[in-house]
Amino acid sequence: ETGVTQTPRHLVMGMTNKKSLKCEQHLGHNAMYWYKQSAKKPLELMFVYNFKEQTENNSVPSRFSPECPNSSHLFLHLHTLQPEDSALYLCASSQEWGRDQPQHFGDGTRLSIL
Amino acid sequence: GQQVMQIPQYQHVQEGEDFTTYCNSSTTLSNIQWYKQRPGGHPVFLIQLVKSGEVKKQKRLTFQFGEAKKNSSLHITATQTTDVGTYFCAPFIGGKLIFGQGTELSVKP
Numbered sequence: 001e002t003g004v005t006q007t008p009r010h011l012v013m014g015m016t017n018k019k020s021l022k023c024e025q026h027l028g029h030n031a032m033y034w035y036k037q038s039a040k041k042p043l044e045l046m047f048v049y050n051f052k053e054q055t056e057n058n059s060v061p062s063r064f065s066p067e068c069p070n071s072s073h074l075f076l077h078l079h080t081l082q083p084e085d086s087a088l089y090l091c092a093s094s095q096e097w098g099r100d101q102p103q104h105f106g107d108g109t110r111l112s113i114l
Numbered sequence: 115g116q117q118v119m120q121i122p123q124y125q126h127v128q129e130g131e132d133f134t135t136y137c138n139s140s141t142t143l144s145n146i147q148w149y150k151q152r153p154g155g156h157p158v159f160l161i162q163l164v165k166s167g168e169v170k171k172q173k174r175l176t177f178q179f180g181e182a183k184k185n186s187s188l189h190i191t192a193t194q195t196t197d198v199g200t201y202f203c204a205p206f207i208g209g210k211l212i213f214g215q216g217t218e219l220s221v222k223p
Binding site: 002041042043045048056090097098100102103104105106107108 | 144145147155156157158159162164202206209210211213214215216
């Protein structure tokens with residue numbers, strides 16, 4: 001139990017579908033992150049939210065749309081994805097963005113694009 | 115952009131042998147974190163190093179930060195099958211963690 005819960009664990013979708021990934025943290029943290037982990041590649045930071053405000057967008061394509069309604073919840077809305085978007089999507093949280101504190105990761109959503 | 119090089123990419127050892135992974139940067143780092151990801155799992159924070167030349171131990175794991183704060187290492191003594199996984203270094207740069215490519219450790223019983 002990491003304190004960070006991601007749903008769904010697995011998702012298979014077609015390129016024309018719209019779906020959302022959900023992340024919830026129970027740690028009282030103020031920063032939340034989305035990472036992409038592809039095979040044989042390092043974790044790629046996608047988005048950062050600090051106190052519900054987006055502080056980082058690492059040139060992520062617009063087919064990925066994040067939403068952070070409060071400090072405990074983070075969503076990643078997906079639409080018209082490409083096969084190369086198949087990967088493990090990890091959510092993480094930390095006490096506050098910009099501080100060298102440990103990040104706590106969820107179990108991830110394994111996404112497959114048909 | 116800022117990168118860290120982590121070597122080796124893979125390491126296969128016999129149970130009981132030692133294991134070391136190295137993380138190198140071309141620039142001076144303020145601090146560095148280490149994470150472990152088990153197969154099918156998620157990264158789990160192990161430790162953070164901050165001081166030049168710092169050495170920290172966790173049972174059979176020894177973490178070291180170089181004197182120039184440009185490199186770091188993780189050494190496991192007498193590996194066990196429970197050590198299997200990918201070990202990532204992650205320096206804190208520009209307000210965010212930059213993960214290395216990871217070293218995948220496999221242990222043959």
